[in-house]
Each structure stands twice: as structure tokens, then as C-alpha cells.
Amino acid sequence: MLPCPIAKSTRFGGWHPPIAEGVAVAAALLMAGACAGCRQARPVVAVIPRTCGTALWEPEHAGAASVARTRGLDIYWNAPMSDDDIQTQISLIEKSLDRGYAGIIVAPIETLPMRTPIRRVLARGVPAVVVDTELGIPPGPLLSYVMSDEKAGGRMAARRIGALLGGHGDIAIMGINPPMMSNTARERSFEDTLAKEFPGVHVAARKFGLPSAPEEQQVAEQLLSSGEKIDAIVALSLASTRGAYYALVEFDRERVVKLVGFDQDLIPPIRTGGIDSVVIQNTFAIGRIAMDLMDGEIHGKSGAAEILVQPVLMTRDNVDSPEVRQILNLSWWPTQ
Amino acid sequence: MTQAVRRISLAVACLAAGALLVAGGARFWRSIGRHRPSGPQQVSLEKQDDWQAFGGTWQYADGVMRNNSDERGAKLMTGSTELSDYSVEADVLLLGQYGDAGLIIRASDEEEGVDAYHGYMAGLRDLDNTLLLGRADYGWREYIARTVLPRVYAQQWYHVKVLAVGCDFAISATAGNGATTAAAIEDPGCIRSGRFGLKSYNTGAQWRNVEIRPASQEDLQAMIGNVRPPIAVPVQFPTGVEPAPYDKYFEPIQRDLAEHRTDVSAQPISSLRLLSPNATTTVTVHGAVTLTSPVLFIQDSTGGLAIPSSHPHAPLLIGDEIEAKGDAELNDFSSQLHNADVRLLWSHTPVPPVAVTASQAATGSFDAEYVEIEGRLVDKRQDGDRGIVLMLSEGSQDFLALATQTGTATQFQHLKVRSRLRLRGICVVDSHYTHDLTPFAIFLPSFNDIEVMAGPPWWSAGHIIALVMGTLVLILIGLTCYILIERWRMQAVLEERERLAHEMHDTLAQSFAGIGFQLEAIRDELGETADILPQIDLAQEMVHNSHQEARRSIAAMRPDHLEAVGLAGALREAAARMVAGGSTVVVRVNSSGSERAIPLRVSDTLLRIGHEAIANAVRHAHPAYIDVSLRFYSGGVEMIVADDGSGFELTDGLEGFGIRGMHKRADSIGARFTVRTAPGQGTAVQVAAPLPPSLLRSSWRRLRFGLLGRKPSYGHPL
Structure with a gap:
């Protein structure tokens, strides 16, 4: 007889003992079968960037994983295949909630559509860390923000442009994207710094951002073929940086028109000088800090946090520096 | 009886145990049965029901499976997750630049996403001319990037093979000229089993002659010789970060850009509606391909456009950025481009769909655009080899969905009318497609673009x-x-x-x-x-x-006695025994009404109450007569034990004469218990007990007869 309290009882809810015995045996067998697959699961944190498999976002995976390993947390790392697919990103958040993950770290593709999903996450008592943009929801015990310091990035780009042009010249700004607060912060900081510190640099054209590099390439092509004098281009997004660069190569003007971009993507043109510099986000540090905050939120030890991470201006001179290589590191797996 | 109960209990236990054993045995059998493929097997690409797509736009034709999408990380999977030591090989052709394509082995937990699976992928990448092998665990670890000489060309077939034995992995790629590139690694802590599939990244691709076969150490040695594979070490940095030689990563892009100059006078697609309707105007537009078959559709950020007749310079894939120059034709609700000269500008990730409602789509504002829409399936039909037609309804609008794919019979059959579907496809309002039956129709790039949100409502x-x-x-x-x-x-x-x-x-x-x-x-x-x-x-x-x-x-x-003589008989015998030995008391027992079977519990209780009442009368009331009557009525049975004896003063306490005990007994069977008495007026004890409805009782009798093989008892007690 199995050592089961039910089986020891001579009466079971008024049933005759043999019935109780039979039921007990069946229940024990069923429980034994069910518990054969039981396993103590580690808490899982969903980390959902704008997309996966890129130089911009894989370091976030590495940073988050480096902290998760030391805190006994597992990571679910997935994202839309395209960095403009907000609907898929929202679906991944909903899927993470349904699966009962312990927390969600997300880098919203757009600011406004992500408000409701994140509010729902918080309403379910699931902690969240929002990366790279502020949603307008105040931080609290369950919500923190980790962002690249876009104002600092804007200042870096402005000072680089000012230095490249010697304080005088005409520039174009591409990739302006009002739905993303972080992009707006970049743009405003860039223009404020330029106006204050380099009043001789004139913004000749401002172009809205488009989702893909080819579309941005068309924008740049039109810009370069418009006859307007352009000494430098500041591209505020990854797609606009790539599109502008392709257009400069296409028009054979990459040595003439200086290009300062944002967000790490193409590395070889920086070595060749085709792209002068790129303000890169330290997504490795962002991932680390986000997971650290998440661990605190899961264990109720974290207060409201809004942390800014300094970006780095990547140029031909520092592309192989330890600092930049650390940022570009994508080893999310444990290293022996 | 006890044995019968025990038998039933044991039967229940055995059934539960048996169910567990069967489940466990089935799993074990499956695991050993599918542990290895039984021999070389040509894998059918045609039966798309056997394959599961995770992203991509998959199409089968003439022995070739083709992914028409530049999506990053499109997968098509099949097989059992129990497969362990095996090799997979296939002819692979990359359709575009800057991407990779190949074979997945030992995979599980696949989802849509760039690296969203656990498993290994081996393939060819034309960005840096490499044969690659890596491991995905919802993140990519690249172990091998071996240079392929002279290079990896798009639009050329290569024979790719990947083999896994234990934790050793070998890969090879053979070009059309017979040149073979091979490599191997050992991955300690490897994934030991999983299914296999096809994968492409950032480019469309084609596969044919897919074969799977069991693998052994001998097969491994045949591929790499008598050497131990090196321990796998993943690369630390993304492609293109290494300082030298970085040219190899950039050369294809430079090469392509040299031919890339576009027409800067290209118009936004939405502006075509403003052209003169009375004259043919030649225009140039740029856009991303959203559908290639049966009609080419493109889309820019202002709208979509159908290009029914085109002359592409290269095969087009969904996601490709193209330049099209042709004659604009303005229809009632949409524009088209005819005689278009189409030039591929760039490969790109496909545009995501815009979520719209049926009412929004019915306005025509999303004509020729890639949309996501939901609706309830009203009707479905298969139109020969031309594909399937679905009729859907949502709110006040009906619409059609059209798919041209073959080999999806099972998927089609699994679609149940009244299910709620989510579709991704091109919204068209042209009457050529809608036949003016519905305001719009949805062109589905593949059957995988149908997602069943909910089955038919249960009511x-x-x-x-x-x-x-x-x-x-x-x-x-x-x-x-x-x-x-x-x-x-x-x-x-x-x-x-x-x-x-x-x-x-x-x-x-x-x-x-x-x-x-x-x-x-x-x-x-x-x-x-x-x-x-x-x-x-x-x-x-x-x-x-x-x-x-x-x-x-x-x-x-003794219930057997009660059962034998019945309640009335038992009461009669009990009364006779009590008055035996010289007593002059006359006992009369009678029964009236339609006699029915009384459950044992009820008849036993009535008998014991009757005993008590008769005994009380004999001992204390000194009656001349005791009348015991049983009356059956529709809802139960009533027993009255009445005497003409001395009677007594009925007080609230009911302490004497066992009345409290009789009352409790009556309560236990839900019976109404009444005592009527007064000094000199005799005593009547009345018990009215409910009986189960006769329908259930007869059903129960039949059931009991069937279950236990016992004859139903219509007497006393049940």
C-alpha cells in the first residue's frame, strides 16, 4: 500500500473501504504519472528588442544574459524579424504574459502603441523594464526605464559635425521620426547644440524618417540630386544612416559629403571613411542594467528607476578600441 | 457483495494504471521508433501538410521548394523531435544577395523570429562567401564560417550536407563544378535530438532533393577523415567587425551599389491617382514587393500598386525593393502599371502588414496594400488547381480571400466554417478579383498566411x-x-x-x-x-x-427475513410474536394502494418504527385492537400503527415510549413522523416516507440487472 493519507483511512467520504482504496491507488498512480514531468523551473524574463540578429540589439542580449546567469534567471530572447513590425512586438509581449514569464524587458518600436500593452503587463503584476524610450507611464516598483542618453548623443553628433565643417557649412538632417520620443530627443539636442555652439552651420534640409534603408536611400538620392549645397548629412536612425551612405556611394560623394549617423550597423564604411562616425548606443550596458533592475523588481527590491546610459561616438580611430569592442560584443552565451 | 465492490474498485484502479501504462508505453515506443530514421529517405517537399512554416512565403513547384521572401530567419520544419544521429542533405540555391540559406537539424521549440528555435543550422552565406554552421538557442552562436572558393554565387545550386553524430557535427558544400568545402566541430553539451528543416535569412532561396538518413561514426569519418573535430568556439563579434580583411564583407555591397543608381524622379505611388485619366502616362515608381504571384504587387509608404504585366530583369522576391517604369492606368478605385520595366534595387526585409478592419478595407483606401485583417469564415471552396476561395464576413462587410497554392489539402480541410481567421495578404478592390460580389478581396501569398484565431463557436x-x-x-x-x-x-x-x-x-x-x-x-x-x-x-x-x-x-x-416476507409480513409477524402467550389483543395488518418496491433503507426503518410502536401498545396501552396499515401513494408510503388503548398525555418533551428514537429514525429517511394520542383515546403513530420516482427506479432496476446480473427485486426490500 502506498503511504497515502487517503489509503490509510478506513472511511473516505462515506465510501466503502475497498472503493476508497481503489480511488486512492488510481489517484496515486495518476499523481505519480503527472509528477514524472515536474521540474523546478527557473524564472524566465522575456527580453524583446526591436529586432534580433543585428549589431545594435545582439549586445543587449549579451549584457542581459551576463547578469541573468548570476541571478538564477532564464531569458526568452525574441523579437520581430523587422524593426518596424510593432504588431508582432506587441504579440510577443502578450505571449510572454500568457506563458507566465517573471518579467518583460522591451525596447518599443514605437512609443504610443506600446503604452497599453505595458500598462496591461503592469496591471497583471508583472515587472517591466522599458528600453530606449519613455512611454509616459511614470516609473514605479514594477516599471523602470533604461535609455541611451539621446541628448548626449545629439550633442556628440553636433560637435562632430561642427568640428568636421570647421563651424561653417550646410547640412541635412535625415531620419526624423516623431513617433519615437528618443529620436525626437536626438534631433532637438542636436539642433540645440548646433545652434548654440556652431551658429555658422546651417540646416538646409530636414527629412522625415522612413522604415527601411532603401526608402531612406531614395530620400537621400532626392536630396543629393536636388542641387542644394550639402556639406554633411546627419542621419538620426540606423535605416537613414545606411540609406544615406548607399546614396553617397551611388553618387560617388562619400568622400565629399560627411556622414554622421546613429546606431551601430555597418562597420566597414567607418574603417574606409565612407561614414565619418556613428553615435552608437551602449546596448550591452543597457541590457546589463535592465536585467539588474528586473531582478530587483522581481524580488521587490527595486524602486522607480530611470537610468541613462552614455552613448559613444564610434569613428575610424576608436573602432577597434576595447570600449567599442565591448559594446559590439554579442557573446550572450556563457564563456568558460 | 464485498467482493463485487472490491472487484469494481480494482477495475477502476487497473483502468487508471492501464491508461498511464499505455500513455507511457506509447511515448516510449515513439521515442525508440523515431530515434533514428530507418534508412535513406527522400523527403517529400510537395506534401506541405507535413511541413510547418515559421515565417517566409513558401511555395512548391516542380520538385523545388522556394521561399519567396527576404525575411530574416524564415523556417520550414518537419520530422520528429526524437531524431538524434542523422544527416540531412539538399541542393540549395540562394535567390538574392547578402543573406544565407541552408538546413536546420536537431531543432525544437521553433517560433517565428530570427533565431527563434533550439537547434543547429548549416548553410551558405553570399555576403562573405562562407559555408557556415552555428547553433541557435533563441540567439545565434556561429561556430564555423569556412570560405567557399571561388565564392558563393546567388542563383547557383550547391549541394549542402550536415551530419550529426553524438556531439560531433560535420558540414559540406559542393559547387556545380564538384569543388567541395567541408568542416566539422564538436559541441560539448550539444542538443542531442530534434527535427530538421529549411531556413533562409535575408534572402529568398530554393531547395530540392532533400534527403535524410541515419548517421554513424563511419559516416562522420567519410566526411572529415580520421581526425577528431575541434571543439566549437563561437565567434564573439558580428560579421564585419573584424578589422581585417573586412573587404570581404563589404565587397558585394559595393559591387551592387555600382549598378544601383535609381531614377530620382520616381513618384510616390499614391500620386498616380492624380494623373490624367484621359491619357496614358509613363511613370517611374519605387516600392517593396509584397506579392509576386499571380500578380506583382509593390508598396511604398504612400500606397500599393498592382503591376499585372511586367518585365523583371531578375527573379523577384517578397521584400525586394524595385524600380518600375511603365504605363499608369487609372481604374475606378485603383491604379495599375502596365508594360512595366522592373529593376531590382535592393533586397530587404518584407514590409509588415497594416492591421485593418473589414470596414476600413471596404473604403478602398488600402487597395493594393499588404494588410492584416480578421473575419469569420462563411464558406470555402477549392477551385481545381487554381487554388482556394474563402468567403469571410466581419461586421457589416463580406470579403473574399484567394490563395493559389497547391498541396494544402489537409490545411484546407482543417479550416472550419464559422471559425475566426486572421489573414495577411494584399487587399484588392478591382472587380476582376471581387467580381463585384464583395467590396474587396485578399490575395494570400501562401496558405500559411491564414491563422485560425478561434474555432467555430460551440453553440x-x-x-x-x-x-x-x-x-x-x-x-x-x-x-x-x-x-x-x-x-x-x-x-x-x-x-x-x-x-x-x-x-x-x-x-x-x-x-x-x-x-x-x-x-x-x-x-x-x-x-x-x-x-x-x-x-x-x-x-x-x-x-x-x-x-x-x-x-x-x-x-x-435480519434483512434477509425482511426481504423474504416483505414489510407488511414482517410487521404482522412482529406483532404476532408480541401478543403471543395468552394476550387477547387483536392485531390487524393491511396494505392499500399500488404496491411498489421500497428501498431497503426505508423498509428497514419503517419496520423498526413499527416494532417500537407495536411494542409500546402491547406493553403500556392494554388495547383490544392494534391496526397496522401500509398505504402506498404516488410519492411514497405511509405506515400507521394505531391502537384503542389507554393513550397518554402528549407532552413537548416526548421523553417516553421511545418516541424520540422513532422520530430520529423517521428523520433519517426524510419521513414525516406524527403521533396522535390522548388519555383514553388510543394512540396512532403515523410515518409518511417519500420513495424515489418510479421512472428512475425502473431504470435503476434495469441498470442493476445489467451490471450485477441480479434479478430486480420488486418485493421488500430493494
């Missing part, structure tokens, strides 16, 4: 009837179980009582008889003059009374 007439029937059956089963259990419990009580009756008969009654004999002997010995005779006579009478009492109790405790 169909058939389901409701089934639910009601099921509920009734459950109630019947529950009721049956309850009655069975109650019966088993009662039987156990009666068995115990019968055992006690036998004990009393063998001990107490025998002792009383013995004492009586001894007293009789003493009396005979003493003679008639002894002073102690009155005491002896009193003792003899007491022993006699006690003996009678014991016999009555024994009789009342």
Missing part, C-alpha cells in the same frame, strides 16, 4: 444537443453512482446487523433458554410448596420475556 444546434445529452448522461451516471454507493453502504450495515443477529441467537437466546430450563428444574425440585416459588415464577417470566425480546430483536435485525 451550434448539434453542439447544444450533444451538450444536453452529455449532461443528462453525466447526471444519470452520477445518480447511478450515488445509488450504488448508498446501496453498498446499506448492505454493509445490514450484513453487520445480520452477523450480530446470529451472534445473539447463538449466545444470548441460547443462554435465556438455558436459564429458563434451569429455573424450571429448580422449581420442579422445590415442589409446589416452597416459599420461594413466587420469586422463581417471576424470574421465569422475566427470562421468558427477555427471550421473546431477544427473538424479536434478532428477527428485526
Whole structure:
């Protein structure tokens, strides 16, 4: 007889003992079968960037994983295949909630559509860390923000442009994207710094951002073929940086028109000088800090946090520096 | 009876254990049965039902599986997750630049996403001319990037093979000229089993002649020779970060850009609606390909456009950025481009769909655009080899969905009318497609663009009837179980009582008889003059009374006796025993109404109450008559024990005459208990007990007869 309290009882809810015995045996067998697959699961944190498999976002995976390993947390790392697919990103958040993950770290593709999903996450008592943009929801015990310091990035780009042009010249700004607060912060900081510190640099054209590099390439092509004098281009997004660069190569003007971009993507043109510099986000540090905050939120030890991470201006001179290589590191797996 | 209960209990336990064993055995059998492929197997690409797509736009034709999308990380999977040591090989062709394509092995937990699976992928990448092998665990670890000489060309077939034995992995790629590139690694802590599939990244691709076969160490040695594969070390940095030689990563892009100059006078697609409707205008537009077949559709950020007749310079894939120059034709609700010269500008990730409602799509504002839309399936039909047609409805709008793919018979059959579907496809309002039946139609790039959100609602007439029937059956089963259990419990009580009756008969009654004999002997010995005779006579009478009492109790405790003579008979016998021995009390027992079977529990309780009432009358009321009557009525049975004796003052306490005990007994069967009496007016004890409805009872009788093989008892007790 199995050592089961039910089986020891001579009466079971008024049933005759043999019935109780039979039921007990069946229940024990069923429980034994069910518990054969039981396993103590580690808490899982969903980390959902704008997309996966890129130089911009894989370091976030590495940073988050480096902290998760030391805190006994597992990571679910997935994202839309395209960095403009907000609907898929929202679906991944909903899927993470349904699966009962312990927390969600997300880098919203757009600011406004992500408000409701994140509010729902918080309403379910699931902690969240929002990366790279502020949603307008105040931080609290369950919500923190980790962002690249876009104002600092804007200042870096402005000072680089000012230095490249010697304080005088005409520039174009591409990739302006009002739905993303972080992009707006970049743009405003860039223009404020330029106006204050380099009043001789004139913004000749401002172009809205488009989702893909080819579309941005068309924008740049039109810009370069418009006859307007352009000494430098500041591209505020990854797609606009790539599109502008392709257009400069296409028009054979990459040595003439200086290009300062944002967000790490193409590395070889920086070595060749085709792209002068790129303000890169330290997504490795962002991932680390986000997971650290998440661990605190899961264990109720974290207060409201809004942390800014300094970006780095990547140029031909520092592309192989330890600092930049650390940022570009994508080893999310444990290293022996 | 106890044995029957035990048998049933054991049967339940055995069934549960059996179910577990069967489940476990099936799993074990599956695991050993599918541990290895049984031999070389050509994998059918045509049966798309056997494959599961995770992203991509998959199409089969002429022995070739093709992904028409530049999506990053599109997968098409098949096989069992129990497969362990095996090799997969296939001819692979990359359709575009800057991407990779190949084979996945030992995979599990696949989802849509760039690296969203656990497993290994081996393939060719034309960005840096490499044969690659890596491991995905919802993140990519690249172990091998071996240069392929002279290079990896798009639009050329290569034979790719990947083999896994234990934790050793070998890969090879053979070009059309026979040149083979091979490499191998050992991945300690490897994934040991999983299914296989096709994968492409950032480019479309084609596969043919897919084969799977079991693999062994000998097969591994045949691929890499007699050397141990090196331990796998993942690369630390993304492609293109290494300082030198970085040219190899950039050369294809430079090469392509040299031919890339576009027409800067290209117009936004939405602006075509502003052209003159009276003259043919030649225009240039740029856009991303959203559908290639049966009609080419492109889309820019302002709108979409159909290009029914085109002359592409290269095969087009979904996601490709193209430049199209042709004659704009303005229709009622949309524009088209005819005689278009189409030039591929760039490969790109496909544009995501815009989520719209049927009402929004019906306005025509999303004509020729890639949309995501939901609707309830109203009708479906297969149109020969031309594909499938679905009719959907959402709110106040109906619309069609058209798919041209073949090999999806099972998927089509699995679509149930009244299911809620989410579709991704091109919204078209042209009457050529809608036949003016619906405001718009959706062109589905593949059958995988249909997602079943919810099956048909359950409240169909058939389901409701089934639910009601099921509920009734459950109630019947529950009721049956309850009655069975109650019966088993009662039987156990009666068995115990019968055992006690036998004990009393063998001990107490025998002792009383013995004492009586001894007293009789003493009396005979003493003679008639002894002073102690009155005491002896009193003792003899007491022993006699006690003996009678014991016999009555024994009789009342024997359900078999009750069963044999029935309730009325048992009451008659009990009364006769009590008045035997010179009493002048006349006992009359009668039964009226339509006699029905009385459950044992009820008949036993009535008998014991009757005993008590008759005994009270005999002992205390000194009546001339005792009338015992049983009356059956539609809802139950009523028993009245009435006498014409002395009666008594009925007080609230009901302390005497065992009335409290009788009342409690009556309560235990839900019966109404009444005592009517007054000094000099006799006493009537009335008990009205409910009986189960006759329909259920007859059902129960039949069921019991069937289950236990016992004849139904229509007498007393059940």
C-alpha cells in the first residue's frame, strides 16, 4: 500500500473501504504519472528588442544574459524579424504574459502603441523594464526605464559635425521620426547644440524618417540630386544612416559629403571613411542594467528607476578600441 | 457483495494504471521508433501538410521548394523531435544577395523570429562567401564560417550536407563544378535530438532533393577523415567587425551599389491617382514587393500598386525593393502599371502588414496594400488547381480571400466554417478579383498566411444537443453512482446487523433458554410448596420475556427475513410474536394502494418504527385492537400503527415510549413522523416516507440487472 493519507483511512467520504482504496491507488498512480514531468523551473524574463540578429540589439542580449546567469534567471530572447513590425512586438509581449514569464524587458518600436500593452503587463503584476524610450507611464516598483542618453548623443553628433565643417557649412538632417520620443530627443539636442555652439552651420534640409534603408536611400538620392549645397548629412536612425551612405556611394560623394549617423550597423564604411562616425548606443550596458533592475523588481527590491546610459561616438580611430569592442560584443552565451 | 465492490474498485484502479501504462508505453515506443530514421529517405517537399512554416512565403513547384521572401530567419520544419544521429542533405540555391540559406537539424521549440528555435543550422552565406554552421538557442552562436572558393554565387545550386553524430557535427558544400568545402566541430553539451528543416535569412532561396538518413561514426569519418573535430568556439563579434580583411564583407555591397543608381524622379505611388485619366502616362515608381504571384504587387509608404504585366530583369522576391517604369492606368478605385520595366534595387526585409478592419478595407483606401485583417469564415471552396476561395464576413462587410497554392489539402480541410481567421495578404478592390460580389478581396501569398484565431463557436444546434445529452448522461451516471454507493453502504450495515443477529441467537437466546430450563428444574425440585416459588415464577417470566425480546430483536435485525416476507409480513409477524402467550389483543395488518418496491433503507426503518410502536401498545396501552396499515401513494408510503388503548398525555418533551428514537429514525429517511394520542383515546403513530420516482427506479432496476446480473427485486426490500 502506498503511504497515502487517503489509503490509510478506513472511511473516505462515506465510501466503502475497498472503493476508497481503489480511488486512492488510481489517484496515486495518476499523481505519480503527472509528477514524472515536474521540474523546478527557473524564472524566465522575456527580453524583446526591436529586432534580433543585428549589431545594435545582439549586445543587449549579451549584457542581459551576463547578469541573468548570476541571478538564477532564464531569458526568452525574441523579437520581430523587422524593426518596424510593432504588431508582432506587441504579440510577443502578450505571449510572454500568457506563458507566465517573471518579467518583460522591451525596447518599443514605437512609443504610443506600446503604452497599453505595458500598462496591461503592469496591471497583471508583472515587472517591466522599458528600453530606449519613455512611454509616459511614470516609473514605479514594477516599471523602470533604461535609455541611451539621446541628448548626449545629439550633442556628440553636433560637435562632430561642427568640428568636421570647421563651424561653417550646410547640412541635412535625415531620419526624423516623431513617433519615437528618443529620436525626437536626438534631433532637438542636436539642433540645440548646433545652434548654440556652431551658429555658422546651417540646416538646409530636414527629412522625415522612413522604415527601411532603401526608402531612406531614395530620400537621400532626392536630396543629393536636388542641387542644394550639402556639406554633411546627419542621419538620426540606423535605416537613414545606411540609406544615406548607399546614396553617397551611388553618387560617388562619400568622400565629399560627411556622414554622421546613429546606431551601430555597418562597420566597414567607418574603417574606409565612407561614414565619418556613428553615435552608437551602449546596448550591452543597457541590457546589463535592465536585467539588474528586473531582478530587483522581481524580488521587490527595486524602486522607480530611470537610468541613462552614455552613448559613444564610434569613428575610424576608436573602432577597434576595447570600449567599442565591448559594446559590439554579442557573446550572450556563457564563456568558460 | 464485498467482493463485487472490491472487484469494481480494482477495475477502476487497473483502468487508471492501464491508461498511464499505455500513455507511457506509447511515448516510449515513439521515442525508440523515431530515434533514428530507418534508412535513406527522400523527403517529400510537395506534401506541405507535413511541413510547418515559421515565417517566409513558401511555395512548391516542380520538385523545388522556394521561399519567396527576404525575411530574416524564415523556417520550414518537419520530422520528429526524437531524431538524434542523422544527416540531412539538399541542393540549395540562394535567390538574392547578402543573406544565407541552408538546413536546420536537431531543432525544437521553433517560433517565428530570427533565431527563434533550439537547434543547429548549416548553410551558405553570399555576403562573405562562407559555408557556415552555428547553433541557435533563441540567439545565434556561429561556430564555423569556412570560405567557399571561388565564392558563393546567388542563383547557383550547391549541394549542402550536415551530419550529426553524438556531439560531433560535420558540414559540406559542393559547387556545380564538384569543388567541395567541408568542416566539422564538436559541441560539448550539444542538443542531442530534434527535427530538421529549411531556413533562409535575408534572402529568398530554393531547395530540392532533400534527403535524410541515419548517421554513424563511419559516416562522420567519410566526411572529415580520421581526425577528431575541434571543439566549437563561437565567434564573439558580428560579421564585419573584424578589422581585417573586412573587404570581404563589404565587397558585394559595393559591387551592387555600382549598378544601383535609381531614377530620382520616381513618384510616390499614391500620386498616380492624380494623373490624367484621359491619357496614358509613363511613370517611374519605387516600392517593396509584397506579392509576386499571380500578380506583382509593390508598396511604398504612400500606397500599393498592382503591376499585372511586367518585365523583371531578375527573379523577384517578397521584400525586394524595385524600380518600375511603365504605363499608369487609372481604374475606378485603383491604379495599375502596365508594360512595366522592373529593376531590382535592393533586397530587404518584407514590409509588415497594416492591421485593418473589414470596414476600413471596404473604403478602398488600402487597395493594393499588404494588410492584416480578421473575419469569420462563411464558406470555402477549392477551385481545381487554381487554388482556394474563402468567403469571410466581419461586421457589416463580406470579403473574399484567394490563395493559389497547391498541396494544402489537409490545411484546407482543417479550416472550419464559422471559425475566426486572421489573414495577411494584399487587399484588392478591382472587380476582376471581387467580381463585384464583395467590396474587396485578399490575395494570400501562401496558405500559411491564414491563422485560425478561434474555432467555430460551440453553440451550434448539434453542439447544444450533444451538450444536453452529455449532461443528462453525466447526471444519470452520477445518480447511478450515488445509488450504488448508498446501496453498498446499506448492505454493509445490514450484513453487520445480520452477523450480530446470529451472534445473539447463538449466545444470548441460547443462554435465556438455558436459564429458563434451569429455573424450571429448580422449581420442579422445590415442589409446589416452597416459599420461594413466587420469586422463581417471576424470574421465569422475566427470562421468558427477555427471550421473546431477544427473538424479536434478532428477527428485526435480519434483512434477509425482511426481504423474504416483505414489510407488511414482517410487521404482522412482529406483532404476532408480541401478543403471543395468552394476550387477547387483536392485531390487524393491511396494505392499500399500488404496491411498489421500497428501498431497503426505508423498509428497514419503517419496520423498526413499527416494532417500537407495536411494542409500546402491547406493553403500556392494554388495547383490544392494534391496526397496522401500509398505504402506498404516488410519492411514497405511509405506515400507521394505531391502537384503542389507554393513550397518554402528549407532552413537548416526548421523553417516553421511545418516541424520540422513532422520530430520529423517521428523520433519517426524510419521513414525516406524527403521533396522535390522548388519555383514553388510543394512540396512532403515523410515518409518511417519500420513495424515489418510479421512472428512475425502473431504470435503476434495469441498470442493476445489467451490471450485477441480479434479478430486480420488486418485493421488500430493494
